[in-house]
Amino acid sequence: MRLAQKKDLPSILDIYNQGIQDHIATLEEDVKSLEYMRQWFEDRAVRHAVVVAELPSAQIAGWASLNPFSQRLAYAGVADLSIYIRRDLRGHGIGSVLLTHLEDIARNYNFHKIVLMTFPFNQQGQGLYRKLGYRCVGIFKNQGKLDGRFIDVMAMEKLL
Template structure:
């Protein structure tokens, strides 16, 4: 998928340092994840090894530079949840608010449908207004709020559960 000079494609191992940088920006910014510590390239390689088959990783590029990434992740390892995926979407700090996340999300939804997933879920920090707007724009609906669901900078924060039915 391509728009405003951004191309979305399957990630390759050579993209991992860029994925690491973008994810660490998300950790530093304190609105997209409860992770507290930056991830090493070894951490990202371990994560990458778990994303094969139907659990793919996409990157958004602009002028051949990775500016965002998205992944489908197992919702659960129970067989009853085999047709449900969780997702992650991260955009480079310098490219946020320009439609890159939407392009990634639309492409990821297409990949999930092609892989016969029934539903995609996500958990967003309640303070992540931009993220929640993005997900609503793509058709996700809020299905609940986990109160005081994790610590961020020493304080409990709420986490919003959202989902998109594909079939």
């Protein structure tokens, strides 16, 4: 587990696009470009860290990031989470290790809480979050559209 570098962006992009195409992780439906990912990476404050899980073969197995929750100063201690593991490597414990590592980084940057939005039907996501102590805050009904249909979105949080 280590901080992401620019050289990781093609792998981060591929893994993100797998998550988009699987329609279980995000309301984003259009795959992203490398230019989009470069901008996403460059526009971040240092504390909004991106971490990657690197295999002994030097391939990237997954990534996770602390995203801004709000521009308001009062919420400076709250980070929004993204986490994506390569499709063929899900369910092997990488997400657990990666998220635990990211939580340590979040504490070091004085975040007191991580929040996230997930789909109630995302079994792997739910499994990961509940295992690591995230609680369900509530469910937004018909919060967004995926494939032209309304989708419920679950808010979860963990106090660090």
